[in-house]
Amino acid sequence: MGSRNLVICDREQEYAAAFAAYLLKKQELALQVQVCQRLEQVKRIREKSEIQVLLLSEDYSEEERNSIDAEQVFILTERAGGRQISREGADSALEIYRYQSAEMILAEIFGKCSEREAFDGLFFTKVRTQKMEIIGVFSPCHRCGKTRYALELGKKLASEANVLYLNMEVYGGIGGYFSEEGPTIADALYYARQEKQDLGVILTTLVTHMGEMDYLLPVKVSEDLKGVTGEDWIDLLRQIAQCGLYDVLILDLDEGLQEVYQILSFCTQVQVIELSDPVSQAKLLQFDRELHLLGYEDVRRKLTRQEGHA
Template structure:
């Protein structure tokens, strides 16, 4: 099964080449990328191949495009108001490649009703790793971010934080324009092009992709478990990600249903009396509710604390190089994740 074509056309050869190189380095885009520096070569290619998505410089737009089989055309604009001259959606050219991609995928996702239904992506089976603990203050999220960054060096990895309070705006020092709440809205609406929506929201730290978490705990508590299952299955079936890391909080509806979807569950634990009692209650509840299979997936972890990073402005980026990073590297080697 061939991938859809994402074509870039820009007379600035260096821009076209650099942008194509960026797309080829991204592991989360389910496209084959083709770059052109002129409309003639683009039109000649388009007569022989269907182009699903075309990103084209304003000066390269020509009448022959109307005769080609192109799913969506987006124009690279160079200034405010220039997009008004074009019948096509526009994206400002001179911004970061990551932001251009997010805006392009947002435009692409809006055309879900006219685009072809996505076919399953050819890839290895997506491994779903759950990070969960009934105890608090056990480095659960730090472990998940460390694991994701290290695994992301060798494969496409997506991280979803499913906690009521993630603190990511403060952690990364920025406000994200779109987050998991928006994605869950599209799930509820039966969106047919969720992969494009995901790609329009993806942020990256190191080589780990993540969807910014919800800002309100109500979006976690008010989401039925069926919607979470739908989203997880969509990522497994239609995205190129080979590993999905779920940072699971206790506010989820039917948390055991989510845990049951995970191939492995990493559970940071603490040695104190209260933490052990909470863990015992959790495991007993699994048996009472007839989820004994979840117990076989759990790997208990006592994680090393890393106080040397606590005041760092680059906390997340430095996690792979910390004591916790060394611990996770050894875990990856032993578990062959």
């Protein structure tokens, strides 16, 4: 089999070059990325090898778009909407809003292509790892440094392992520890619910990096999490584990999550952040008694306490 190609054909040279540069940083990408400014260049590539993914500017006419043979065509437009555009004698093309983030453009491309068996294994070579460790970081105490602890733990472990940090707080604080723009954990939940999607392919387009550690931004709207069930979360975690991309998954958990004890039960480790003041100790005692009362003895057994900082 010859090389597999993703071709970008756009008259805005700087735009095409910037997106290509982003793609080339994706080390797992199993496609050769090529940039063209004219359709004649695309046709010359097609004469030598197949084009799996073609991104075309909307400036080209329907006749010009139909003249190029590619397995999947995407039209870069200046309007949002994601319309399907029929192509004579070929699969329909999909419109993609060109001025959204590169991560979201790539997620849309992978989302569409992963619906077709012909694209299986086309994009990413999965790195097989041993069983994934899931570390839940939780506290019934507020302002105890839980998120700071979880992030520092993740960055420390990331020096020797592939680590993904998930902020599952109802109010995770966009713009605090995290960047303000980009895909969030709500996007990962959405894709996990799509039966035909390969979450491993999508996930690599959603994560942001903090040093050597990958993370997903927290939700921007708290209501996006309040309706998520424990079963939904566990399904997401299972799919992440099945991807084989990560050795360690760190969950920064919130007491406001539905069925949070079920999520803690799914973890392989539970680290509880504590404070020494009387009020915090009373909350920790209530938490422990509640676990016992509700039958979560497994959570109590794998629980370790870590000193927090107010």
